[in-house]
């Protein structure tokens with residue numbers, strides 16, 4: 200691998216790793232918040248137990264989210280110093296403000312985890328709220344930076360290429376920011392919810408003997424499927440908007456995502472298939488006539504630009520077509536699945552859910568995490584060869600320092616180690632606090648109110 | 654005041670805050686290792702109790718420092734990234750292992766032993782790597798031809814090791830002084846005496862190593878040494894603050910021997926004065942001789958928007974910090990927990 204490829208692989212894997220924990224750090228606090236609300240509505244105390252157990256899981260995940268985020272932030276400067284010069288000159292604001300969001304989350308997470316027993320109920324709810332707010336805010340802010348890389352705005356270039364007339368707020372609110380920020384948020388809420396569904400379905404398969412446990416997990420399942428279903432619907436609608444923003448602002452990315460070579464009106468939507476660069480054709484795809492034009496601009500006669508209109512050396516890599524298809528497929532599948540599971544629950548009433556359905560539902564968590572990964576790699580790789588769209592090539596942004604391969608190997612090993620350790624700690628932790636004991640304590644009224652989360 | 658000076662003052666403030674918080678945090682890890690492994694030792698337990706809730710917040714200060722540097726001095730990033738890839742990446746790996754274990758050990762006690770060793774050793778290694786930035790930006794260790802770090806020269810130079818020694822001595826000194834005060838607050842006289850003893854031998858040592866560091870600066874950093882001797886007034890004031898604080902360990906108070914709160918406060922003042930003087934001596938260079946502040950500063954409109962964001966951010970966060978301080982550094986129920 201040359202140094203540029205190594206730098207890209209190293210950075211891509213660091214982000215790919217961080218994003219798992221970061222997305223859950225946005226999605227889980229939202230679920231915790233929802234179950235607190237569910238408790239307020241139903242007065243069923245099992246929802247507070249859910250909130251409590253999810254908080255513990257979230258506290259463990261944070262132990263990886265924070266250091267991996269620190270890695271990403273520092274590597275951004277270490278690996279792409281010339282991109283960071285752009286950042287500093289134009290899009291500094293979200294990076295800076297994000298730190299305040301981190302402080303908010305870090306402060307209140309410590310308070311919530313280590314001091315829960317000394318807080319008044321109001322302060323406790325407020326702490327969770329601030330944790331959730333901090334997570335969501337940091338996602339929106341970092342997305343602003345990423346959106347700016349896709350649709351740079353808020354400055355002018357002087358004749359000598361230097362940056363002048365910087366308008367920080369305009370850079371922050373760049374053209375793709377609104378759709379992207381909303382998409383990242385709702386997809387994170389959706390992922391947090393489906394991860395909960397996946398685990399609940401798994402527990403229902405394993406723990407069928409105990410009626411109380413089964414009911415507890417079914418409640419968690421139905422709650423999370425509701426949130427996940429609604430959020431995946433929102434994700435799809437909002438993804439449609441994101442696609443239209445691509446049509447306007449990054450036509451070659453949309454063309455690559457759809458495998459479209461010829462510019463045309465009444466463009467078909469291509470599902471699957473593999474792009475053949477030599478022949479300039481998409482092979483083996485199922486085409487839905489006129490659909491792409493309609494998706495891109497709400498009109499069947501809209502002209503969608505094909506790749507042949509762009510210089511060959513600015514074409515994004517072709518696997519982004521597959522990534523995009525997979526993301527959309529997962530999104531659509533999960534909407535259907537959540538709807539179907541609700542229908543079954545409604546039809547069957549109190550009778551147990553069919554085992555095959557539970558098996559299928561265990562995949563919702565992993566699938567939505569995969570969709571997140573596909574989506575991010577799509578937006579970053581689909582921007583290639585640019586780091587800043589039409590302004591700075593990735594090859595111009597990379598550091599001149601050599602020897603990156605060693606670091607790549609070291610960091611990958613570190614991520615593997617952390618992934619294994621996280622799973623292990625989760626299991627050890629929840630094994631020490633079995634659900635049946637906590638449930639029994641809850642119902643005998645000895646629920647240790649105000650116990651610190653230790 | 655020019656934008657560049659205002660910006661570097663803000664960065665200086667974060668460097669300073671991270672130096673103090675980091676010293677206390679990493680130092681507590683080290684003391685936790687030394688004492689935590691003996692059963693029933695209050696000193697170790699105390700150090701670890703302080704560590705549990707605070708490392709996250711300390712970590713944000715590190716990120717804050719990096720981000721602030723990038724946003725205010727974007728053109729410094731290219732040269733710094735090149736020079737600091739090695740120490741920077743090492744710090745990241747160590748920091749990740751440390752932070753993850755910190756949380757894991759809290760959730761799965763079986764990690765307790767591993768944590769105490771890891772947080773102890775990384776508690777020495779991370780500050781050592783971080784302090785390497787100082788000799789690097791002072792000149793002589795960056796290859797003028799391609800801008801890369803002269804690793805061989807860096808690790809064979811005497812001045813590098815004096816910086817290292819200074820970094821470690823001040824880390825351990827500050828954390829001992831802090832923990833002495835913290836144990837007094839927790840009404841744990843036994844732990845107090847342990848940390849007081851360490852502060853007493855580490856204090857003069859730190860001062861001594863600091864002086865040796867300045868004296869042994871190489872020819873490339875001659876400009877810095879010259880500036881430092883011009884600012885010797887500040888360093889004298891710093892030494893005075895130290896002597897005052899040091900004497901407080903022998904004051905007789907109602908709560909026993911010594912006044913650790915006064916001592917620690919004076920030591921902070923000592924570090925404020927000394928690092929201010931070091932910072933002023935470093936002007937006008939960010940990286941000698943490649944980059945001055947004036948060349949590095951970002952454009953005025955971004956600069957202004959950043960200042961506004963600081964004002965708003967601080968207004969929101971100050972109450973949070975206050976609550977945090979009340980709960981973990983002041984609340985007897987937390988301090989005295991078994």
Ligand code: HDD
Pocket residue numbers: 342349375378379380382383386387389390431434435436437438439441442443445526527528529530531567568570571572573574575576577578581
């Ligand atoms: C659970 C995850 C998930 C799911 C099910 C979907 N997405 Fe998505 N998508 C993301 C998670 C995501 C993401 C990871 O959050 C991205 C990456 C960058 C971004 O802004 O959001 C993204 C990016 C992204 C982009 C690129 C934006 C850009 O590069 O500027 C488009 C056009 C879509 N999505 C469209 C869709 C459509 C039409 C979907 C139909 C269901 C869909 N997404 C489902």
Ligand code: HEM
Pocket residue numbers: 214217218220221222224225261264265266267268269270271272275300301302304305308333334335337338341342383709712713716
């Ligand atoms: C869409 C992508 C991302 C999302 C949703 C996201 C979200 C999060 C969340 C929720 C946390 C935990 C915050 C805390 O508790 O303090 C976190 C940590 C962090 N993230 Fe990300 N992040 C993303 C990408 C990035 C990128 C690209 C960077 C670097 C530029 C970054 C830098 C960080 C840092 C530095 C931390 C640690 C903060 C600390 O020290 O507490 N993140 N991120």
Ligand code: HEM
Pocket residue numbers: 207208210211212214215216218279282341342344345572575576579580582583585586587593596
């Ligand atoms: C969080 C999930 C993300 C993932 C999984 C991800 C993934 C990737 C991948 C795979 C690459 C290499 C692209 C290639 O070489 O084909 C890349 C590049 C990059 N990404 Fe992202 N990315 C994420 C979010 C972000 C965000 C939020 C930012 C900015 C704030 C960002 C900034 C960059 C930069 C600067 C590069 C290097 C230059 C480039 O290749 O364009 N990424 N990312």
